[in-house]
Amino acid sequence: MLSILDKYILKKYLGTFGLLLLLFVPIGIIVHLAEKIDKILENEVPFPIVAKYFLDFTIYFADLLFPLFLFLSVIWFTSKLANNTEVIAFLSSGVSFYRFLRPYMIGATIVCLIALASGMYFAPTASKGFNEFKYKYLKKGKRDRDQTNVFRQINDNDYIYASYFNVKEKSGSNFTLEHFEGNEMKYKLSANRIKYNPQDSTYSLFNYSKRIVGAHDDSIETKKRLDTVFDFEMEDLTPVDYIAETLNVVELNKFIAREKARGSSYINRYEVVRYKRYSLPVSAYILTIIAVAVSSIKRRGGMGVNLAIGIGIGMVFIFFDKIFGTMAEQSNFSPFIATWFPNFVFAILAIYLLKNAKR
Template sequence: MKIIDAYIIKKYLGTLFFMLALLSIIVLIIDVQSKTPRIENNGFSVTYFLVNFYPFWILNLIITFMSILVFISVIFFTSRLANNTEIVAIISSGASFHRFAKPYLIASLIIAGFALATNHFILPWANIKKNKLEPYTYNQVNKDELLGNTTIATNLNPFEYIFINNYNREQKKGFGYLYQKFDKDKKLIYQIIANDVTWDAKSKSFLLTSYMERWPQKDDSEKLANGDQKKQDFGLPPEELFPDKLVGQNKITPDLIKLIEREKIKGNSNVNTFYNELHQRTSMPVSIIILTFLALSLSSQKKRGGLGINLAIGIALAFVFVFSFQALSVVSENKSMSPLLAMWLPNLIFGPIAFYLYWKRANQ
């Protein structure tokens, strides 16, 4: 059976890599054509994006759709094995269906392990490169959401608060700045206001201009000070202090967990977006194993209609699976469902279905 195992694993991986290459080429061509006007309107060349953006974007795309491509690939090559009566020959030689499924398990575990390591530690590195340029491929409304002007109202911890009336994420500067610090009894102990605030990358601190400081005293008096410029350091860059929805994608898992804990303390309303990112990094690789056995169960018998009907079923289920992840992600972000349940629910639904169909097929 070792020869058969190697044969099936070769078919599995070969079909998958072909699907990955085909998808990457087709999607790349379509995406470049559709986004070229926006790229050029933002002052970049398509060549620059092909070198500095799309390789990392493609990696993100491949990992995102890996489980679905595995599903379709397994249906495709297993249906061909069934139609050529190769599966019948293998089973007739005395091998059980469980033994026949062994190379499918091995291949799916290899791919799932690769996807798991990539999701947690490699993809975040690629996302740093991708997300730096991705807003310039958006329409103006979505671009402004990430790089345009916004109002900042956040707390660094239960005792420190920052308010910026108008802050530009792209330029990392704003005006109408207010910082307040309270004691454990929620009494104000320090406040500073400034006309302008600018991130100084060289000193890794904020530069305040035209500022005034205030220290309330216990006798209800105040100590005041003012000046033209002052630096204020919070130990974190603006991307960490005022995170957007893409920041979580840039963090390896240990750093993402720290980000989530920090944003929970701050009371960030977008924290579920980061939780979705965290849980999806594990749930998607697990789905590769589930969908492998679901595809095997659906396509390992010769059917009237042959390969076509199996592919039709596979593509339909693939769309349901992708849509369910996207829909549940939105539900979770709206706080209608916990992120843990939302990101694992497709696996919790498809897992028992795959087990039932596999067991039914193995006992025929």
């Protein structure tokens, strides 16, 4: 059963967090709208589509920055409790500091579960709408970019390679397909150029040759052009950068497993997205403890000092999260370590601050 103290703090915890979201998310929408309104008007985007975009932006923005909002909200209302000597009154009544933390941990659990559900299912849908609108109306094709050395395993037996691929034109150069049965190559297709035909889902191969490996000798077939079908699509070979953000947890796990089998070079980027869906909700506990430890002490400068300290710590947390995430995406650094390392460092800081706050 929750005591009066638990209900009081829990109400403050969730109420202040919700209020901060209601205050800052509309500000983010207004700033974003002011920045993009000229392109929206230029492209004559219908109002329902714009409204849907800003709904997706709201969910995307809140999911991205909820740790900072939570951290600042806890510092805000706990500082008010400290300035009103309510914290001293609670602790003087015989309540231990750990018992004082209990409603905060209950609140952190509620926020963690909501953030977990949002990151697994709701935020991916919002991210898909947000990114599709951005690249369709605001960036006008900037999503399309050329790629070099595209390599994929498209099934258990077939491997393909293209030295250069133009995403916008759906064509590539120096294309090869190698078919294996066990450890033996059975045939190899080659073409100077390959082009995908979206109208009938076929492929055109130019200066095509097929080498069939025989037991004693090989046979070679050549054509100037061959129209054929393959068991893959160009979008599967060169998925957009944000694809992992738009998939729910089940779809993302299947997508990563398929991309690993294909030999994708972007596995770390996808893994970072997957691990962040777990690490960011867990950060609610760590940031709550740090915020309580920092703001439960009545300081000479009042609430402003606590908020300044809180904003500084929050920015360092976001900095760590972005730096290590980018490091994992751009190198062979472990995505698991990159996404959980900020939590580990700040967990140590939380323990240290908690011990000092008890005194």
